[in-house]
Amino acid sequence: MADTTFVLDGKEITLSNYKVVNDSVLNEIRKTLTSLPEDYNPPSTTSNNNDYLLSDSPYLIFLLIIIFIVIKVRSVFAEGSNKNSRKPSSHYNDVSVDASKNYDEGAGVDYYHYKGSCLDLKHSDIEFILEKYFPYYRNLEQDLQFRFFDRTTKFMYSKDFLIYSNEPFKEMPVLISAAAVQISFGLDEFELPHYNNIRVHREEYFADHSLRILAGNVEGNCITLAWTHLLKGFYDYEDGSNVGLHEMAHALYYQEMIIEKDEPDFINHFSLLMNDGEGVLQQKQCPYNLYSAYAFTNLQEFWAVSVELFFEKAHPLQTAYPNIFNHLQNLLRQNPLIPNQPV
Ligand SMILES: [Zn+2]
Numbered sequence: 001m002a003d004t005t006f007v008l009d010g011k012e013i014t015l016s017n018y019k020v021v022n023d024s025v026l027n028e029i030r031k032t033l034t035s036l037p038e039d040y041n042p043p044s045t046t047s048n049n050n051d052y053l054l055s056d057s058p059y060l061i062f063l064l065i066i067i068f069i070v071i072k073v074r075s076v077f078a079e080g081s082n083k084n085s086r087k088p089s090s091h092y093n094d095v096s097v098d099a100s101k102n103y104d105e106g107a108g109v110d111y112y113h114y115k116g117s118c119l120d121l122k123h124s125d126i127e128f129i130l131e132k133y134f135p136y137y138r139n140l141e142q143d144l145q146f147r148f149f150d151r152t153t154k155f156m157y158s159k160d161f162l163i164y165s166n167e168p169f170k171e172m173p174v175l176i177s178a179a180a181v182q183i184s185f186g187l188d189e190f191e192l193p194h195y196n197n198i199r200v201h202r203e204e205y206f207a208d209h210s211l212r213i214l215a216g217n218v219e220g221n222c223i224t225l226a227w228t229h230l231l232k233g234f235y236d237y238e239d240g241s242n243v244g245l246h247e248m249a250h251a252l253y254y255q256e257m258i259i260e261k262d263e264p265d266f267i268n269h270f271s272l273l274m275n276d277g278e279g280v281l282q283q284k285q286c287p288y289n290l291y292s293a294y295a296f297t298n299l300q301e302f303w304a305v306s307v308e309l310f311f312e313k314a315h316p317l318q319t320a321y322p323n324i325f326n327h328l329q330n331l332l333r334q335n336p337l338i339p340n341q342p343v
Pocket of ligand 1: 304
């Protein structure tokens with residue numbers, strides 16, 4: 001990465017800081033996964049609880065719990081001293097929004113609740129955000145950009161955004177919606193109606209019911225993402241790692257294969273993909289330096305990581321696994337090897 005610093009709403013964000021933290025965490029995962037026992041039973045592939053796991057190393061989790069407790073204690077003291085001077089975030093000041101501030105008792109934190117239908121972002125704002133941060137949109141020819149824009153706004157207006165951060169950037173709903181629209185761009189249905197809520201954490205977060213640390217997960221009717229990881233995914237668009245596309249792949253699977261079950265084409269191509277996927281999983285590792293160890297957790301993670309590679313490493317994936325690439329192309333009805341006209 002030549003340029004690791006950029007500006008969002010006047011705030012400077014340095015990706016290299018996050019990269020250092022996350023690389024060390026990812027190294028821990030690799031160690032954890034390579035030491036899994038032979039008879040390890042992966043979770044069911046039909047579960048509606050998928051995650052982009054950063055770590056379940058007990059030592060790292062212990063360390064992070066201590067850090068978490070220290071941060072919580074400090075924030076309680078800060079809360080007490082700032083009670084009367086606390087203001088809502090200013091990052092949405094230039095747009096008309098209907099937002100409410102709420103408290104999540106389970107997580108013990110405040111969050112902002114934005115109804116997508118009331119966001120009322122300017123057309124030019126959305127266009128600017130897509131052009132600046134979203135390579136898939138940037139590469140499209142103009143007619144397809146119009147269609148992509150239209151789908152992104154429809155998706156965004158149909159969701160509620162719960163932002164667990166004191167910095168609710170307007171880029172958040174736009175880029176998250178665009179991630180969903182990207183993977184379903186060749187399909188007729190794109191709104192993922194099962195998922196009413198999109199939850200956004202600023203950084204990696206603890207899972208609701210366990211001590212796992214996540215960068216994204218899909219559970220119930222909620223898609224949750226860590227904002228810095230989502231940004232990094234689209235900033236490093238050729239590294240094969242993209243938590244936004246990963247979580248939308250889980251959500252699309254659940255919407256089409258478990259909830260609706262009425263698209264024979266999708267079901268057939270998904271079955272073909274899983275048949276070939278089983279063969280790849282049996283090899284226990286990828287000899288082409290493409291699939292991460294996490295992809296070998298189970299078929300559901302294999303599917304989500306395959307979608308990341310399909311968009312970010314289309315050529316290498318087609319060369320190493322032509323059948324997987326073809327099934328993905330038929331399933332999603334698009335070809336990322338033609339970036340200006342993928343559909
Ligand atoms: Zn996953």
